[in-house]
Amino acid sequence: MNRVGLVYDKLTSDEEEIILEAERRGFQLRYLFVKNPVQAYLPSSKLIDLPVVFNRCESKRRALEAGRIIEDNGIPVVNPFKVEYLCADKIETLKLWFNNGINTPRWVYASFTGRDGFLDSEIEDIADEIEKLGYPIVVKPTMGSWGRGVVKIDDRCKLIEALRNSHPSPINPDGFFAQEYVEKPGFDLRILVGLKPRGDIKVLCGIARISPSPKEFRTNTHLGGIPLGLKLDENSKIVKEAVDAGKILLNGCKWGVIALDAMPDARGVDYSMIYRYVPECNNLFQQIRRLVEENKQYRYRSWKHLLEDAFLKYKSSEAYIKMEAIVHEILEFCKLKWHEANSRFDYAVNTRNASGFNPAKFYLDIAEDLAY
Ligand SMILES: Nc1ncnc2c1ncn2[C@@H]1O[C@H](COP(=O)(O)OP(=O)(O)O)[C@@H](O)[C@H]1O
Numbered sequence: 001m002n003r004v005g006l007v008y009d010k011l012t013s014d015e016e017e018i019i020l021e022a023e024r025r026g027f028q029l030r031y032l033f034v035k036n037p038v039q040a041y042l043p044s045s046k047l048i049d050l051p052v053v054f055n056r057c058e059s060k061r062r063a064l065e066a067g068r069i070i071e072d073n074g075i076p077v078v079n080p081f082k083v084e085y086l087c088a089d090k091i092e093t094l095k096l097w098f099n100n101g102i103n104t105p106r107w108v109y110a111s112f113t114g115r116d117g118f119l120d121s122e123i124e125d126i127a128d129e130i131e132k133l134g135y136p137i138v139v140k141p142t143m144g145s146w147g148r149g150v151v152k153i154d155d156r157c158k159l160i161e162a163l164r165n166s167h168p169s170p171i172n173p174d175g176f177f178a179q180e181y182v183e184k185p186g187f188d189l190r191i192l193v194g195l196k197p198r199g200d201i202k203v204l205c206g207i208a209r210i211s212p213s214p215k216e217f218r219t220n221t222h223l224g225g226i227p228l229g230l231k232l233d234e235n236s237k238i239v240k241e242a243v244d245a246g247k248i249l250l251n252g253c254k255w256g257v258i259a260l261d262a263m264p265d266a267r268g269v270d271y272s273m274i275y276r277y278v279p280e281c282n283n284l285f286q287q288i289r290r291l292v293e294e295n296k297q298y299r300y301r302s303w304k305h306l307l308e309d310a311f312l313k314y315k316s317s318e319a320y321i322k323m324e325a326i327v328h329e330i331l332e333f334c335k336l337k338w339h340e341a342n343s344r345f346d347y348a349v350n351t352r353n354a355s356g357f358n359p360a361k362f363y364l365d366i367a368e369d370l371a372y
């Protein structure tokens with residue numbers, strides 16, 4: 001019987017999709033729960049005989065530690081440590097992309113100079129440097145996720161305040177990260193790319209995440225972003241760029257699966273019509289949010305069919321279909337700015353249902369390739 005290990009620090013619907021797919025394909029799954037210190041939870045005895053391990057730690061630090069331990073034991077891990085490392089740090093991702101010709105937002109990164117942040121005497125100089133990006137500016141933690149700590153800054157006064165209040169933290173250990181504000185057409189993109197041991201890098205699926213209000217510039221679904229499946233076969237430009245961006249991060253690896261985020265640059269593009277259908281789509285999507293909320297306490301596999309039915313209803317609504325056409329039309333006119341990659345992405349609720357592709361299948365495809 002094929003075996004696979006699942007390293008996790010929390011079992012969410014995303015891990016449950018992997019478990020279901022493993023069961024469906026007759027894999028024997030070894031559950032490897034970890035917390036801190038990861039080393040104590042992953043002794044070699046627990047990893048022995050595993051042909052492959054899926055590393056699905058939600059905490060980036062734990063994911064990094066687990067990845068290193070698994071590779072040190074000579075066991076293939078999805079994602080490989082190198083990919084985990086690059087994705088964990090937004091600056092690493094951006095530098096690599098920028099140096100390899102991928103279009104990224106402009107950014108300035110200032111390393112903390114003191115133990116607890118910046119010295120007062122340096123703040124004005126650092127602000128001068130960051131201001132060259134032009135206002136508004138977006139400030140964010142280098143290792144953050146779900147939109148935490150991502151803020152827009154409109155003037156020098158707020159920038160100085162942000163610099164003064166910036167201290168090392170687990171999600172932002174080393175410095176101050178400022179980025180040009182990209183005017184998006186009300187949405188951003190999340191594209192999944194994957195590489196199998198016996199295959200080439202491929203785009204698996206993608207979604208647009210639409211902000212429910214022009215006032216909210218963060219499009220994370222955790223913050224209310226509305227997911228919409230992308231018809232990638234109709235947009236070869238996005239596919240090519242995603243493959244290029246993915247190749248750079250997976251370079252030297254034989255397998256991996258990552259979610260790449262890009263912001264369409266909508267300067268000079270009229271995207272006002274997007275907001276015509278947002279309220280209705282948001283209303284319809286509210287039903288899905290409620291369903292997820294009401295069922296949170298129950299095991300995902302017992303209500304996943306309800307979620308799928310709700311998505312089918314949402315996707316067949318007139319507002320969704322109109323929105324789908326608008327998003328694809330707007331994309332024709334926008335250049336993309338690629339800005340982050342996610343090694344442990346969530347997908348079970350939104351990406352899977354909106355796009356119609358289940359990434360859990362790809363995890364198991366990798367495991368099958370590695371098992372033979
Ligand atoms: N430079 C930017 N310009 C415009 N919007 C941005 C910018 N950076 C981030 N955002 C918005 O904020 C969201 C969260 O920022 P992101 O960098 O992806 O952090 P996280 O890892 O927390 O998701 C993005 O999905 C995007 O919608």
Ligand SMILES: [Mg+2]
Binds near residue numbers: 340
């Ligand atoms: Mg993001």
